[in-house]
Amino acid sequence: MGSGIAEVAAKAGFDVVLRSRKQETADATIAKLEKSLAKQVERGKLEAADSEAILARVSGTADVADLADCDLVIESVVEDLETKKALFRELDAAVKDGAILATNTSTLPIVELAVVTNRPELVVGVHFFNPAPAMKLVEIISPITAAESTTAAVTEFASTCGKNPVAVQDRAGFIVNALLFPYLNNAIRMLENGTANREDIDTAMKGGCNFPMGPLELLDLVGLDTSLSILDALYDEFRDPNYAAAPVLRRMVTAGLLGRKSGKGFYDYNR
Numbered sequence: 001m002g003s004g005i006a007e008v009a010a011k012a013g014f015d016v017v018l019r020s021r022k023q024e025t026a027d028a029t030i031a032k033l034e035k036s037l038a039k040q041v042e043r044g045k046l047e048a049a050d051s052e053a054i055l056a057r058v059s060g061t062a063d064v065a066d067l068a069d070c071d072l073v074i075e076s077v078v079e080d081l082e083t084k085k086a087l088f089r090e091l092d093a094a095v096k097d098g099a100i101l102a103t104n105t106s107t108l109p110i111v112e113l114a115v116v117t118n119r120p121e122l123v124v125g126v127h128f129f130n131p132a133p134a135m136k137l138v139e140i141i142s143p144i145t146a147a148e149s150t151t152a153a154v155t156e157f158a159s160t161c162g163k164n165p166v167a168v169q170d171r172a173g174f175i176v177n178a179l180l181f182p183y184l185n186n187a188i189r190m191l192e193n194g195t196a197n198r199e200d201i202d203t204a205m206k207g208g209c210n211f212p213m214g215p216l217e218l219l220d221l222v223g224l225d226t227s228l229s230i231l232d233a234l235y236d237e238f239r240d241p242n243y244a245a246a247p248v249l250r251r252m253v254t255a256g257l258l259g260r261k262s263g264k265g266f267y268d269y270n271r
């Protein structure tokens with residue numbers, strides 16, 4: 001998600017500092033961005049000069065201190081609250097006063113990140129969808145600690161990026177995942193109890209509901225580890241059985257079957 005968000009912001013004309021834990025990863029992410037832009041030029045969707053200008057706006061680093069002058073930092077690391085809290089403490093110490101710290105979390109309580117910083121009024125959720133360059137929606141999540149001016153600033157940022165922002169309170173799953181994940185979870189249960197095979201479940205939902213992807217294909221795209229974290233966070237908050245992750249999902253994650261990113265999930269991508 002991080003590389004997609006960097007692409008969106010750089011395309012909108014913002015200077016972007018892309019930070020990974022290792023310089024090699026930051027460089028590899030920029031190389032991936034370069035490849036993606038080259039493809040868009042090849043397809044006639046982007047001018048070569050624009051592609052060069054976009055790339056020139058993106059720099060990569062492993063050092064959090066290089067984010068010091070940013071006005072807005074969007075965190076998009078693994079969906080784990082303790083990891084994100086540790087990173088927010090680090091960001092709070094490194095980034096200039098007055099800068100906004102945003103998270104791309106899919107479900108985690110944003111107030112928990114706000115309160116580990118000395119700037120809770122400047123912490124907010126900016127939830128992009130996957131793949132970020134293609135998906136128009138951005139959920140803007142305001143924890144009870146956020147200042148109205150913070151919410152207004154990130155809403156304007158999303159609009160400048162050509163996205164459609166929607167406003168939502170800080171509740172697990174926000175709007176989209178709170179409604180989507182019971183459906184995805186029930187698709188896994190349906191597969192598990194043998195009601196239909198994976199292809200027929202996906203074909204049925206594409207054909208019957210006009211969805212662009214079936215639920216199992218979508219889970220593979222989102223990542224099964226991320227999906228499990230989302231369901232666990234929803235269940236923790238609401239205790240609704242629809243959010244209790246199907247047992248096979250947890251087993252697949254333990255086995256390293258994470259979907260497209262690992263080459264295998266409900267489908268095999270290595271063939």
Ligand SMILES: NC(=O)c1ccc[n+]([C@@H]2O[C@H](COP(=O)([O-])OP(=O)(O)OC[C@H]3O[C@@H](n4cnc5c(N)ncnc54)[C@H](O)[C@@H]3O)[C@@H](O)[C@H]2O)c1
Nearest residue numbers: 001002020021076077078079104105106128129130222226
């Ligand atoms: N996958 C989706 O469809 C999707 C959609 C919207 C939002 N999100 C959210 O975006 C975030 C990232 O999800 P993803 O699917 O890109 O996950 P991912 O597992 O593909 O990528 C997470 C990245 O974070 C890195 N990372 C872990 N700890 C780090 C740290 N302390 N500092 C810097 N980098 C660190 C990992 O090395 C990895 O490259 C999560 O919060 C997720 O909920 C995901």
